[in-house]
Amino acid sequence: MSITVLRLATALYAAGAAAYVVFFARPRHRRAATTGYALVALAFVVHAISIGLACSEFGGNEFFNLRGGFGLLGWLAAGAFLLLLRFWPIPSVGAFVTPLVLMSVLPGIFGLGPNAHGAVPAVVRLPSLKLHVATAIGGVALFAIAFGVALMYLLQEREVKGKRFGALFSRLPSLDALDRLNQRLVRSGFAIYSVALVTGAVVAKNAWGSFWTWDPQQVASLVVWLLYGAMVQLRHVGIHGRRYALLTLAGFVLVLTSMIAMGAVPNVTRHGGSFQ
Amino acid sequence: MSEVFLVGLSHHSAPIAVREQVALKDEVLKAGLRGLREVGGVQEAMAISTCNRMEVYVLADSAEPARRFFLDRASTADGHLYERQGSHAVRHLFRVAASLDSMVLGEQQILGQVKEAYGLASAAQTAGSVLSRLCNRAFATAKRVRTETDIGRGSSSVSQVAVELVAKIFGDLKGRAILLAGAGKMGALSAKALASLGADRVLVANRSRERAVALAEQTGGHPRDWDELPELLVEADVVIVSTGAPTYVIDAELTQATMKARRHRSLCLIDLAVPRNVDPGCSQIADVFAYDMDDLQKVVQATKTARAEEALRAEAIVEAEVMAFSAEREARAALPVLAALRRQAEEIALAEAERTLAQVGQKLDEKGRRSVEAMARAIVNKLLHGPTSRLKQAASNGDSTLPGAAAELFGIEEGLADEAAPRAEGSPPSVHMMALPEKR
Numbered sequence: 001m002s003i004t005v006l007r008l009a010t011a012l013y014a015a016g017a018a019a020y021v022v023f024f025a026r027p028r029h030r031r032a033a034t035t036g037y038a039l040v041a042l043a044f045v046v047h048a049i050s051i052g053l054a055c056s057e058f059g060g061n062e063f064f065n066l067r068g069g070f071g072l073l074g075w076l077a078a079g080a081f082l083l084l085l086r087f088w089p090i091p092s093v094g095a096f097v098t099p100l101v102l103m104s105v106l107p108g109i110f111g112l113g114p115n116a117h118g119a120v121p122a123v124v125r126l127p128s129l130k131l132h133v134a135t136a137i138g139g140v141a142l143f144a145i146a147f148g149v150a151l152m153y154l155l156q157e158r159e160v161k162g163k164r165f166g167a168l169f170s171r172l173p174s175l176d177a178l179d180r181l182n183q184r185l186v187r188s189g190f191a192i193y194s195v196a197l198v199t200g201a202v203v204a205k206n207a208w209g210s211f212w213t214w215d216p217q218q219v220a221s222l223v224v225w226l227l228y229g230a231m232v233q234l235r236h237v238g239i240h241g242r243r244y245a246l247l248t249l250a251g252f253v254l255v256l257t258s259m260i261a262m263g264a265v266p267n268v269t270r271h272g273g274s275f276q
Numbered sequence: 277m278s279e280v281f282l283v284g285l286s287h288h289s290a291p292i293a294v295r296e297q298v299a300l301k302d303e304v305l306k307a308g309l310r311g312l313r314e315v316g317g318v319q320e321a322m323a324i325s326t327c328n329r330m331e332v333y334v335l336a337d338s339a340e341p342a343r344r345f346f347l348d349r350a351s352t353a354d355g356h357l358y359e360r361q362g363s364h365a366v367r368h369l370f371r372v373a374a375s376l377d378s379m380v381l382g383e384q385q386i387l388g389q390v391k392e393a394y395g396l397a398s399a400a401q402t403a404g405s406v407l408s409r410l411c412n413r414a415f416a417t418a419k420r421v422r423t424e425t426d427i428g429r430g431s432s433s434v435s436q437v438a439v440e441l442v443a444k445i446f447g448d449l450k451g452r453a454i455l456l457a458g459a460g461k462m463g464a465l466s467a468k469a470l471a472s473l474g475a476d477r478v479l480v481a482n483r484s485r486e487r488a489v490a491l492a493e494q495t496g497g498h499p500r501d502w503d504e505l506p507e508l509l510v511e512a513d514v515v516i517v518s519t520g521a522p523t524y525v526i527d528a529e530l531t532q533a534t535m536k537a538r539r540h541r542s543l544c545l546i547d548l549a550v551p552r553n554v555d556p557g558c559s560q561i562a563d564v565f566a567y568d569m570d571d572l573q574k575v576v577q578a579t580k581t582a583r584a585e586e587a588l589r590a591e592a593i594v595e596a597e598v599m600a601f602s603a604e605r606e607a608r609a610a611l612p613v614l615a616a617l618r619r620q621a622e623e624i625a626l627a628e629a630e631r632t633l634a635q636v637g638q639k640l641d642e643k644g645r646r647s648v649e650a651m652a653r654a655i656v657n658k659l660l661h662g663p664t665s666r667l668k669q670a671a672s673n674g675d676s677t678l679p680g681a682a683a684e685l686f687g688i689e690e691g692l693a694d695e696a697a698p699r700a701e702g703s704p705p706s707v708h709m710m711a712l713p714e715k716r
Binding site: 237241 | 441443445447539540541542559562563565567571575578
């Protein structure tokens with residue numbers, strides 16, 4: 001049941017992304033952007049329902065492996081995107097962010113069911129676990145949107161600086177707007193990710209007996225946290241624009257590789273799935 | 277029959293020396309229009325007066341009064357004037373309003389100027405129903421052209437390009453400063469245009485202190501010393517350079533040092549001088565956006581090419597609107613005859629119905645009486661349906677013989693037709709077919 005609902009959500013995400021791409025190609029059709037927003041919002045709700053159904057159907061353990069994690073990432077990124085556009089109406093961002101959302105949801109609809117059945121083990125069933133999962137994936141979701149925005153910045157910078165005043169030039173927002181948006185996303189993502197680190201340590205104390213055990217996942221998270229922390233600090237010494245955008249790209253690539261490495265290589269970490 | 281005539285001259289046909297002789301403004305123009313209206317045969321008059329054109333539109337029997345309007349003011353205008361008549365005059369006005377006849381294709385001001393011209397003629401009470409309809413159609417045409425084609429897109433002047441570029445780098449200029457270095461004319465123009473992005477302040481630096489002060493007054497800025505240039509480069513975010521210096525005023529070395537002092541905040545250098553004043557190597561430096569006159573001109577040129585393509589689509593819209601306007605005007609010409617014909621027929625029908633009711637009315641109830649009236653009206657409708665549609669058809673094809681023949685055949689006088697609009701009291705407001713009662 002949950003998988004059918006998830007497929008519906010994915011179809012809605014795909015339609016929303018398509019609408020945003022159409023808007024980017026033909027900025028005169030403002031309705032494409034509003035349609036895209038409505039579709040993504042609907043997809044977000046349907047996705048939430050599918051997550052709820054999956055938890056009651058399969059016990060919720062599936063969200064602790066790579067596939068489920070990416071699904072949650074797409075869901076929170078969509079939510080963050082919807083919220084972002086409320087306060088910062090730059091609809092052209094949609095053409096860059098919604099395809100990312102779609103891609104992170106896609107793995108979940110292949111295969112017939114979850115690849116990790118069962119309930120979440122009792123040792124980690126703590127209030128701080130919920131907060132840990134939400135903030136870890138929420139922080140990464142913001143980093144993902146920052147990645148899309150940084151990409152837009154680099155494209156626009158190439159146009160502006162290279163004196164190519166073509167279609168991209170007129171469709172992309174100003175460099176200043178993209179730079180500031182990127183900075184805000186990195187800053188808030190970092191703050192949320194910090195909470196994930198602390199709550200993660202609390203859960204680790206319960207499950208593994210110690211706050212810090214140099215588990216590869218812990219080390220990777222620390223590196224990511226330090227990198228984004230450095231970016232927040234570097235802003236004050238004048239790193240911005242192109243170099244900041246490049247750092248944002250690098251940061252997210254690191255997040256992505258560590259996520260995939262921890263999830264795909266067996267027994268490299270005790271984090272997630274097994275908890276032992 | 278009177279027609280719309282246009283007599284005028286524009287940047288296409290006349291040099292500025294002639295244009296300025298016939299250019300009239302406001303009250304003088306109003307008086308001129310009233311004077312023109314006094315001339316025999318002239319029913320309506322309107323004039324478009326901009327720095328690039330002076331055109332007089334009249335509803336009259338001939339173009340001669342409008343011609344005289346020009347020649348009385350400047351005999352030199354002879355030979356520069358163009359004349360259009362009927363649908364050609366209509367097309368010309370539509371093209372002007374849609375900015376297809378402008379010096380800068382697709383520029384936005386002309387529509388406002390045409391609206392002003394119409395407003396002026398209305399105020400002078402020289403614009404009647406024909407010119408009003410003509411102008412409203414022209415405005416609608418211009419709006420269609422603007423929304424359905426890309427003729428207004430892009431930047432058509434160097435200073436506009438500069439504004440667009442700066443907007444793509446900084447968004448707006450709130451809290452930022454513009455530095456105007458040098459006293460070139462293009463520089464001052466661009467600085468003014470950039471101020472529209474909301475810049476906090478304009479700093480003006482020039483080798484001659486007096487020129488700096490004068491330029492600062494002109495652009496609403498603050499004069500600064502030329503020697504301060506390195507510090508000014510740190511303070512400002514957008515720098516417009518247009519000095520007469522034969523060498524680089526801002527070289528790569530200075531820019532490097534500036535960027536360090538700015539903590540790498542983005543800097544936009546716009547070099548409007550020829551020979552160039554900004555080292556082209558500056559654009560290699562991170563977070564520096566440097567453009568020279570060539571870069572800006574290229575954008576202007578690209579805009580021109582794109583607009584010329586869009587103009588073809590715009591012409592098609594204009595053509596369709598001209599046809600629609602002409603058809604509407606001719607259909608309107610047949611309306612008085614139609615209205616009179618219909619009124620006459622209705623009067624006869626209702627009078628006959630009344631006579632019948634006077635004889636047999638007491639035998640009928642309210643419903644029955646109404647159905648007798650309805651029947652009379654239905655007969656009128658059915659009888660006139662064919663002639664009505666054929667008259668309208670003939671009129672929109674430009675055939676004026678059929679309405680005339682109809683008037684003669686049914687014995688309708690022209691004078692009577694003109695009063696047709698206000699209906700006779702007591703007659704029903706419309707002549708829709710009424711539904712007959714179920715019982716037959």
